[in-house]
Amino acid sequence: MLYMKKIELHLHLEGAAPPAFIRSIAAEKRADLTGVFDAQGHYAYDGFEGFLRCYEAATSVLQSPQDYARLLTEVLERCAEEGVIYAELFVSPEFCGGGDLVAWREYLAAMDEVALKARAEGIDSRAIITCVRHFGVERAKKSAICAAETAGGWITGFGMGGAESVGKATDYGWSFDCAREAGLGLTCHAGEWGGPESICEALELGCTRIGHGVHAIQDPALIRDLVARDITLEVCPGSNVALGVYPDWPSHPIARLADAGVRVTVSTDDPPFFHTTMRHEYDRLAETFGWGDTEFRQINRWAADAAFCDEVTRDRLRKEFS
Numbered sequence: 470m471l472y473m474k475k476i477e478l479h480l481h482l483e484g485a486a487p488p489a490f491i492r493s494i495a496a497e498k499r500a501d502l503t504g505v506f507d508a509q510g511h512y513a514y515d516g517f518e519g520f521l522r523c524y525e526a527a528t529s530v531l532q533s534p535q536d537y538a539r540l541l542t543e544v545l546e547r548c549a550e551e552g553v554i555y556a557e558l559f560v561s562p563e564f565c566g567g568g569d570l571v572a573w574r575e576y577l578a579a580m581d582e583v584a585l586k587a588r589a590e591g592i593d594s595r596a597i598i599t600c601v602r603h604f605g606v607e608r609a610k611k612s613a614i615c616a617a618e619t620a621g622g623w624i625t626g627f628g629m630g631g632a633e634s635v636g637k638a639t640d641y642g643w644s645f646d647c648a649r650e651a652g653l654g655l656t657c658h659a660g661e662w663g664g665p666e667s668i669c670e671a672l673e674l675g676c677t678r679i680g681h682g683v684h685a686i687q688d689p690a691l692i693r694d695l696v697a698r699d700i701t702l703e704v705c706p707g708s709n710v711a712l713g714v715y716p717d718w719p720s721h722p723i724a725r726l727a728d729a730g731v732r733v734t735v736s737t738d739d740p741p742f743f744h745t746t747m748r749h750e751y752d753r754l755a756e757t758f759g760w761g762d763t764e765f766r767q768i769n770r771w772a773a774d775a776a777f778c779d780e781v782t783r784d785r786l787r788k789e790f791s
Contacts, residue, residue, distance in 0.1 A: 473765060474789055475747050476772035477548065477556045477736045479680055479703035481599075481630070482537075483528045483564060484739025485544040488512055494539075495530045502526060512742050517662065517712055520742065521603070521632065528564050534579035537565060541583045549592040551747040555786055556592070557777060559599040559630060561612060568611035570618055577619055584623050595625040595778055597656060598648070602631035606640055613644035617651035626777035628656040628680065633663040638670035645674040654777035656703065660684040661714060665691045678703055678775055683714065685731065686722035692729050701732040701775035707745035707753065708738035724758040727768075734772040766790045 488510055495502050505526050507513040514523035531537060541558075548556050560580070566572025584594050598616035600609035609629065616627045627648030629641060638657055645655055657671035661681035665688035671679055672694075682702035685691050695702070706721045708714075715721045727733045735754065737745050754760045773786035 473552055473751065473762075474769070475551065475553045475751070476734070476769050476776065476786060477553050477747060478678070478701075478734050478772055478776065479559070479705055479736035479738055480544075480548075480556055481559045481739050482540060482544060482596075483531065483561075484524060484742060485547070485558075485737075486527065486531075486540055487543065487547070487741050490540065490543050491527045491530060494536060498530055498532070500530045502530070511744070514742075517632075520712065520739075524739070524742070531564065534565075534576045537576050538579040538583050541580050542587070545583070545587040545592050545594060548594075548747075549587075549590075553747055554591065554593065554789065555773075555776065555778075555782075556594045557626065558594060558596050559628060560596045561599045561601055561630075562615040563601050563604060563608065563612060568608060568615065570611075570615050573615040574619065577624070581623050593782065594623070595776070596623050597626035597628045597777065598624060598653075599627075600629050600631075600641065600644055602629050602633065602638075602641070602658070603635045604631065606636070606643075609641050609644045610647070613647040616653060617647050620648075620651040620653050624653070626654040626656060627651075628658070628676075630658045630680070633658060633661060633667055638667065639673050642674060645676075649675055654678070656680055661709070668695075672698075672700070677701065681705060681709070683709060683722055683726070686725055692726070692731060695732075696730040699732060699774075701734060701771055702726065703736055704733045705736050705738035705750075707740075707750050708743045711743035711745070718753055718757040721757075723754070724760075727764070732771040732775065734768050734775065 514520045562568050562573040565576035600612035655676045656678040657676045658680035659671040660668040678701045680703045704723050735750050769790040
């Protein structure tokens, strides 16, 4: 499936950093990343909490706008190698200047330049500004203000990642209202570790997309609601299996959700952490569920419909999968 064109809607920028890239940045800064990598040089963690700690430790060496420009260049090049023609990346002002608006503008300017160049070379992208749930409500507001003040151009969405176990999604309503008023598309991680109720909370925020959302399979009424409202799930099967949300690929509900009429898309989440790529995701879906061109065209059409982009871009993407 390497040469099939693909749309990816759920990709964390820092989480897509290859271990070798992070090690090179750490070496330049003489930063100690003891415990971040295993003996083979891969990211080392145990369970979801361990993953979050590893992620934040690795991210700590990215300390300047130029670091993020280099990272975005690396990530978009790898997307293109996997056949991705359009990607939406989660980027948090928390990691780009500590939520300070002035600092965030500097980081954004550096990334904007990279994104514009990559677009001319065939890999289009947009950014979804992300608050971090386990950092708390007040820090989320700072990220939302950064999103609202820089909305437009490359910045087209707002969302929330982090630990679903912290509070309720609706606790962050102010931040989502702020982003909505700025014209940004809304998404939220839910239904990965939380049950169907966590998805309902995200829908209360006005989200048109749900990050993961796989536990909707437990609630037939919720599935009917998702179908009726054309809610799109940003599903990351390889991530779910790697973190133990599901024990193996055959247990994963993506095919059952699609068969029920739910709009599902496929993404890699944090690919080097989970030893996956878009090609690998497509290959495993083909092997496990018998998906072929028909199914893959459909998930990409749903992704084009749900993308946080302008209508000219959306029409172009739709034509790629017509």
